[in-house]
Amino acid sequence: xxxxxxxxxxxxxxxxxxxxxxxxAGMGSAYAVRMLVEASCFAVIALGLxxxxxxxxxxxxGVMGFIALGGYMAVLFSYPVNAAFWNSQGPAALLGVxxxxxxxxxSIVLLRQVHRIGVGRHWRNVLLTLAVIATYLTFLxxxxxxxxxxxxxxxxxxxxxxxxxxxxxxxxxxxxAVGYWIGRICLGLRSDYLAIATLGIAEIIKAFLKNADWxxxxxxxxxxxxxxxxxxxxxxxxxxxxxxxxxxxxxIAVIYxxxxxxxxxxxxRIIRAIRDNETAAAAMGKDVNRRRLQIxxxxxxxxxxxxxxxVSFSRIFDPSGFIPLHHTFLLWVMVILGGAGxxxxxxxxxxxxxxxxxxxxxxxxLVFDFIRETGSQWFDWVxxxxxxxxxxxxxxxxxxxxxxxxxxxxxxxxxxxxVVRH
Amino acid sequence: MHxxxxxxxxxxxxxxxxxxxxxGVIAGPxxxxxxxxxxxxxxxxxxxxxxxxxxxxxxxxxxxxVLVKRGMAFVPQEKNVFESxxxxxxxxxxxxxxxxxxxxxxxxxxADFPPLAIKRKQPAGELSGGQRQMVAIARALMMEPRxxxxxxxxxxxSPLFMxxxxxxxxxxxxxxxxxxxxxxxxxxxLTIADQGFILTAGKNRYTDSGQHLLQNPEVAKSFLGx
Amino acid sequence: xxxxVFFANKVVISGFAIGSVYAMGAIGxxxxxxxxxxxxxxxxxxxxxxxxxxxxxxxxxxxxxxxLGLPTGFVMLPLAMAMTALFAMALxxxxxxxxxxxxxxxxxxxxASIGVALMLQGxxxxxxxxxxxxxFIAEHKEIFRIALPIEGITxxxxxxxxxxxxxxxxxxxxxxxxxxxxxSRFGKAMRAMSDNADLARVSGINTQTVVMMTWVISGALAAxxxxxLSLDVSLKPDMSFNxxxxxxxxxxxxxxxxxxxxxxGAYMVGFAETLAVFNWSVLLRxxxxxxxxxxxxxxxxxxxxxxxxxxxxxxxxxxxxxxxPTGMFRGKVL
Numbered sequence: 016x017x018x019x020x021x022x023x024x025x026x027x028x029x030x031x032x033x034x035x036x037x038x039x040a041g042m043g044s045a046y047a048v049r050m051l052v053e054a055s056c057f058a059v060i061a062l063g064l065x066x067x068x069x070x071x072x073x074x075x076x077g078v079m080g081f082i083a084l085g086g087y088m089a090v091l092f093s094y095p096v097n098a099a100f101w102n103s104q105g106p107a108a109l110l111g112v113x114x115x116x117x118x119x120x121x122s123i124v125l126l127r128q129v130h131r132i133g134v135g136r137h138w139r140n141v142l143l144t145l146a147v148i149a150t151y152l153t154f155l156x157x158x159x160x161x162x163x164x165x166x167x168x169x170x171x172x173x174x175x176x177x178x179x180x181x182x183x184x185x186x187x188x189x190x191x192a193v194g195y196w197i198g199r200i201c202l203g204l205r206s207d208y209l210a211i212a213t214l215g216i217a218e219i220i221k222a223f224l225k226n227a228d229w230x231x232x233x234x235x236x237x238x239x240x241x242x243x244x245x246x247x248x249x250x251x252x253x254x255x256x257x258x259x260x261x262x263x264x265x266x267i268a269v270i271y272x273x274x275x276x277x278x279x280x281x282x283x284r285i286i287r288a289i290r291d292n293e294t295a296a297a298a299m300g301k302d303v304n305r306r307r308l309q310i311x312x313x314x315x316x317x318x319x320x321x322x323x324x325x326v327s328f329s330r331i332f333d334p335s336g337f338i339p340l341h342h343t344f345l346l347w348v349m350v351i352l353g354g355a356g357x358x359x360x361x362x363x364x365x366x367x368x369x370x371x372x373x374x375x376x377x378x379x380x381l382v383f384d385f386i387r388e389t390g391s392q393w394f395d396w397v398x399x400x401x402x403x404x405x406x407x408x409x410x411x412x413x414x415x416x417x418x419x420x421x422x423x424x425x426x427x428x429x430x431x432x433x434v435v436r437h
Numbered sequence: 438m439h440x441x442x443x444x445x446x447x448x449x450x451x452x453x454x455x456x457x458x459x460x461g462v463i464a465g466p467x468x469x470x471x472x473x474x475x476x477x478x479x480x481x482x483x484x485x486x487x488x489x490x491x492x493x494x495x496x497x498x499x500x501x502x503v504l505v506k507r508g509m510a511f512v513p514q515e516k517n518v519f520e521s522x523x524x525x526x527x528x529x530x531x532x533x534x535x536x537x538x539x540x541x542x543x544x545x546x547x548a549d550f551p552p553l554a555i556k557r558k559q560p561a562g563e564l565s566g567g568q569r570q571m572v573a574i575a576r577a578l579m580m581e582p583r584x585x586x587x588x589x590x591x592x593x594x595s596p597l598f599m600x601x602x603x604x605x606x607x608x609x610x611x612x613x614x615x616x617x618x619x620x621x622x623x624x625x626x627l628t629i630a631d632q633g634f635i636l637t638a639g640k641n642r643y644t645d646s647g648q649h650l651l652q653n654p655e656v657a658k659s660f661l662g663x
Numbered sequence: 664x665x666x667x668v669f670f671a672n673k674v675v676i677s678g679f680a681i682g683s684v685y686a687m688g689a690i691g692x693x694x695x696x697x698x699x700x701x702x703x704x705x706x707x708x709x710x711x712x713x714x715x716x717x718x719x720x721x722x723x724x725x726x727x728x729x730x731l732g733l734p735t736g737f738v739m740l741p742l743a744m745a746m747t748a749l750f751a752m753a754l755x756x757x758x759x760x761x762x763x764x765x766x767x768x769x770x771x772x773x774x775a776s777i778g779v780a781l782m783l784q785g786x787x788x789x790x791x792x793x794x795x796x797x798x799f800i801a802e803h804k805e806i807f808r809i810a811l812p813i814e815g816i817t818x819x820x821x822x823x824x825x826x827x828x829x830x831x832x833x834x835x836x837x838x839x840x841x842x843x844x845x846x847s848r849f850g851k852a853m854r855a856m857s858d859n860a861d862l863a864r865v866s867g868i869n870t871q872t873v874v875m876m877t878w879v880i881s882g883a884l885a886a887x888x889x890x891x892l893s894l895d896v897s898l899k900p901d902m903s904f905n906x907x908x909x910x911x912x913x914x915x916x917x918x919x920x921x922x923x924x925x926x927x928g929a930y931m932v933g934f935a936e937t938l939a940v941f942n943w944s945v946l947l948r949x950x951x952x953x954x955x956x957x958x959x960x961x962x963x964x965x966x967x968x969x970x971x972x973x974x975x976x977x978x979x980x981x982x983x984x985x986x987x988p989t990g991m992f993r994g995k996v997l
Contacts, residue, residue: 072768074770074773076704076773151966152966156964200981200984204984204988205769206768206770206773207696207701207770207773208915208984208988210770211908211911211912212977212980215912215980215981218908218973219974219977222970222971222973222974223971226968226970340781344777344781347774347777351774401792404792405790406789408784408785408786408789409785409789411784411788415777415778415781415784416778416782417778418774418778422771423761426771481865501864501865501867502864502868502869502870505865506867511865513861513862516859516862519854519858519862520858520859521858522855522858526851526854526855529848530851530866530868533848576866
């Protein structure tokens with residue numbers, strides 16, 4: 016892994032800087048700084064994805080879920096306390112639900128040991144299945160009235176009013192936990208299965224966050240979310256956003272340094288060995304799948320943190336706003352364009368792709384305005400009323416095209432990882 | 438020829454000639470490039486330099502399915518049957534390129550390999566190792582090739598089946614088919630070989646008739662331990 | 664006993680209908696899985712494209728079906744299937760073949776298919792917008808309400824014409840497929856290649872032709888699934904995503920590589936969905952008399968709320984992956 020800035024990297028980064036300056040000039044400071052902050056959040060997420068893909072060869076098609084989960088944790092921990100909830104019967108109702116759930120889990124755990132008292136294996140499985148179903152049904156019948164109660168009396172459970180940074184950390188941990196669970200199931204299997212499973216779990220996390228109004232306020236959204244730095248209301252847009260950006264830059268620097276350190280460590284050497292020559296590494300007795308799982312969990316952690324930061328920055332938690340295109344596939348483009356497994360390349364890719372993505376919206380609308388004008392002038396063509404929203408679909412197309420072109424012509428990315436050959 | 442997998446060169450200058458109707462055996466220590474040689478001949482690996490000829494026709498780097506049409510057949514060492522297809526379907530796949538009615542050939546195969554006749558509707562994956570090997574060889578014979586390449590046909594088989602397979606190979610040869618096989622059990626294989634080729638580290642080491650190689654004390658000491 | 668009719672409508676008929684749609688999608692996916700060895704994430708979009716081909720034809724010839732007494736969309740189906748088959752072959756030629764020839768890892772192929780999926784989605788929505796459309800432009804959708812000749816039952820069985828067509832078509836597809844794969848020379852060659860691609864090559868089978876045929880079947884069936892579903896519900900440009908997960912789940916549950924496993928898996932997923940979102944309270948209420956007083960039947964008792972329907976195929980998938988990754992019919996884990 017080389018860190019010396021050779022000519023090519025220098026040119027690429029210089030061009031990126033130029034692009035950023037252009038955006039400042041064209042769209043104004045407030046807009047540009049906001050764009051950079053969002054790009055930095057995406058950069059953290061992209062780092063998570065690049066180690067999953069670049070180091071462990073794992074295809075995570077459900078990045079959106081990890082982001083959303085991280086974002087929700089930020090809400091749960093940092094949003095002010097909802098006094099209405101704590102004063103109502105909500106907590107008691109939830110306690111009741113939790114109690115029933117606990118009872119169910121305890122009985123399942125006990126039942127798992129039932130074969131010791133002589134119950135046949137077949138019967139044990141039957142009993143276990145029944146217990147699981149019963150627990151699920153009791154939970155369901157308990158949570159629905161509890162949910163209705165909370166929604167009626169307090170809207171939703173609110174937050175815990177704790178520091179924002181804690182929310183970000185918890186976001187990372189929650190995402191890591193989900194990553195661990197999914198990884199345990201899928202890692203011994205074919206990589207396609209992981210892709211399908213992560214795709215599924217992302218949709219389910221989103222569905223849950225969207226519909227559990229009692230927990231997340233669902234489509235009614237939660238806002239405004241607090242910031243770890245002074246808000247725009249206090250020191251103006253440019254000032255506040257710049258402060259946030261500074262925080263993110265520090266965070267990225269810290270993460271980057273830690274990753275580099277890990278990479279040089281004995282653990283990192285094993286990881287690299289597995290990536291470069293899996294059969295040899297396995298033959299040497301290194302438990303390949305356990306290492307892969309570690310990478311997957313680490314990557315998920317970063318995604319959770321980045322997702323939390325992103326949601327905090329946007330100041331609003333809207334589950335419907337998480338879309339695979341924006342929150343999964345855009346990241347994939349960032350990673351494969353920047354060079355999978357190469358942290359510096361990924362940072363470059365993240366910023367570049369995000370700038371292109373953000374600027375593509377006004378650009379596309381401009382192009383389609385032009386088409387609409389010339390169309391009506393030259394051909395008397397009346398554009399459909401929703402042409403503008405359709406125009407935004409072009410961005411979907413462009414992302415797909417980018418993925419295809421990069422895979423075809425620059426599969427190792429623009430700043431590829433240098434694999435040391437012995 | 439020089440040939441290998443991708444960027445790695447395994448064969449670094451191998452010369453081999455076999456006459457029509459002969460049985461040739463390629464032997465040598467592990468890693469000598471025996472299987473690589475066979476796969477290169479059949480077009481499964483890239484030949485970087487050198488040439489392969491079949492009865493005067495140049496066939497270097499030609500696609501396998503074209504070679505099948507030209508009368509060559511290949512029996513790989515592993516995964517050499519279609520496990521989910523029945524025995525009969527395996528044979529039908531062997532005869533895929535035939536356009537004629539080949540029932541007579543099927544009957545002959547069943548006569549030559551009686552266990553297959555009994556299990557013809559069973560999936561090949563359910564057969565024992567020795568029977569699978571029979572299916573693998575029978576599949577290759579369905580095109581009535583003039584040359585059949587066998588990659589370690591007795592690998593993993595009991596001594597009884599080993600005898601059986603060698604007997605079958607002799608039978609095939611008696612029908613006029615040339616045989617070129619790679620064998621780990623060099624001692625037994627060389628007894629039926631018209632030509633023996635011993636390779637080490639991707640190059641020829643000894644080339645002679647099977648009988649002579651067996652009588653050669655050097656060869657016996659170094660290579661025919663098994 | 665009206666409740667049983669309600670059950671039949673909501674679970675049996677619906678489950679069978681959606682299961683048939685999943686089945687046709689899953690067969691295509693499992694064939695691509697088996698022969699090309701990757702998960703084709705653009706399959707859902709193939710279904711959308713196929714449906715739009717049929718829609719375009721229906722718009723052009725809205726009365727074509729009237730003369731045959733069938734919905735025009737259905738009459739245009741064979742043509743749409745052919746168009747989509749060609750389209751699928753073109754996709755392979757343009758996007759996948761080069762990568763395959765370079766021997767890339769299956770994961771890269773999946774990524775490429777995601778790129779293709781996004782491109783198709785963008786294009787479809789660019790030209791067709793995001794609104795739903797109905798296939799029934801110059802005609803209306805026939806709904807059959809069948810009164811059962813049993814005393815005491817006032818509820819009627821509800822079956823729509825598209826559902827009947829779906830069933831008939833599925834049975835036809837399954838039969839033809841069965842004979843193709845087990846009796847025809849080429850069908851066996853496909854099975855051989857799915858079983859052992861190297862040996863197939865060694866036996867003289869032209870693997871390029873088999874690949875082409877795989878895309879033809881996959882594309883044609885995707886179009887059929889898309890059209891038949893849209894006939895029954897409506898043509899939604901974003902249906903691709905919601906179908907992808909159930910179809911993949913069906914293919915994996917049935918054992919990747921086994922078309923008949925895919926069909927079985929599809930019906931399993933379909934029925935699991937309808938059973939899970941069904942309001943079981945409806946069936947329990949008549950039994951209230953027999954149950955002890957302290958058991959209170961909730962107003963709505965469904966295993967899974969309707970908004971979470973997507974969790975059902977995912978759940979099935981996870982269970983299968985933990986318990987038996989090779990699927991029911993012992994396909995390959997690949």
